[in-house]
Amino acid sequence: MSNLIVANFKMHGSHAFIEDWFTNFNQNKTSSHDVVVALPASYIAAFRNYGIVLSGQNVSAYESGAFTSQISAEMLKDSGADYCIIGHSEAREQLNESNESIREKFDQLKRMQINPIVCVGESLQVKETEKTKDHLRNQLSVLDSETEDLIVAYEPIWAIGTGLVPTEKEIDEAIGSIREIFKKPIKVLYGGSVKASNAQILLDNTDINGLLVGGASLNAQEFAKIAQLC
Numbered sequence: 083m084s085n086l087i088v089a090n091f092k093m094h095g096s097h098a099f100i101e102d103w104f105t106n107f108n109q110n111k112t113s114s115h116d117v118v119v120a121l122p123a124s125y126i127a128a129f130r131n132y133g134i135v136l137s138g139q140n141v142s143a144y145e146s147g148a149f150t151s152q153i154s155a156e157m158l159k160d161s162g163a164d165y166c167i168i169g170h171s172e173a174r175e176q177l178n179e180s181n182e183s184i185r186e187k188f189d190q191l192k193r194m195q196i197n198p199i200v201c202v203g204e205s206l207q208v209k210e211t212e213k214t215k216d217h218l219r220n221q222l223s224v225l226d227s228e229t230e231d232l233i234v235a236y237e238p239i240w241a242i243g244t245g246l247v248p249t250e251k252e253i254d255e256a257i258g259s260i261r262e263i264f265k266k267p268i269k270v271l272y273g274g275s276v277k278a279s280n281a282q283i284l285l286d287n288t289d290i291n292g293l294l295v296g297g298a299s300l301n302a303q304e305f306a307k308i309a310q311l312c
């Protein structure tokens with residue numbers, strides 16, 4: 083199974099910034115690893131022909147209709163996205179997303195042949211009360227255990243943007259409990275304070291199939307360095 087490396091720009095950048103980033107990244111990357119860039123939705127169409135696979139950062143749970151502000155899976159596909167992040171902890175929290183709505187988003191994406199990247203992860207409080215495994219099982223319980231080609235991103239909330247990274251043992255325990263749920267082989271990415279300086283250790287020493295990179299992905303050279311390791 084080849085490693086997948088995903089940049090999550092979140093709500094950062096501008097047209098000029100992204101253009102610069104793509105030029106810089108293409109000059110710095112030395113091989114063609116599986117790289118995906120999750121852009122703000124408004125820029126996906128403009129960058130669809132830059133030779134890099136693009137992802138959305140969220141999608142509507144509905145097909146179409148009176149859902150002001152939302153973007154459908156069909157619209158994402160039309161704009162050029164081949165992947166889409168769903169269930170990111172920031173969206174779960176800020177947009178009040180439930181596991182059920184994430185399942186609906188998952189189905190919408192599959193219908194349009196877009197690969198969902200399903201994010202899960204525990205808060206510090208869940209970790210401290212040793213309920214991580216239950217929490218992850220609950221977040222993923224809405225998905226069919228027979229799902230093929232599933233991509234899950236394990237992102238402990240307390241590790242996102244904080245500089246804190248779980249131990250290798252903690253990552254493997256969490257990932258083991260995620261793999262246990264599914265009957266088919268799945269891809270599990272790790273995300274949370276990944277940088278060029280810790281990416282190699284994470285890839286070498288844990289049972290992950292790639293990385294989801296937020297803050298550090300905004301620097302094209304740093305992200306190219308991470309991509310080279312995958």
Ligand code: PGA
Pocket residue numbers: 090237241242243244273274275276294295296297298
């Ligand atoms: P971070 O974010 O790399 O800045 O911690 C990861 C994410 O939220 O996907």
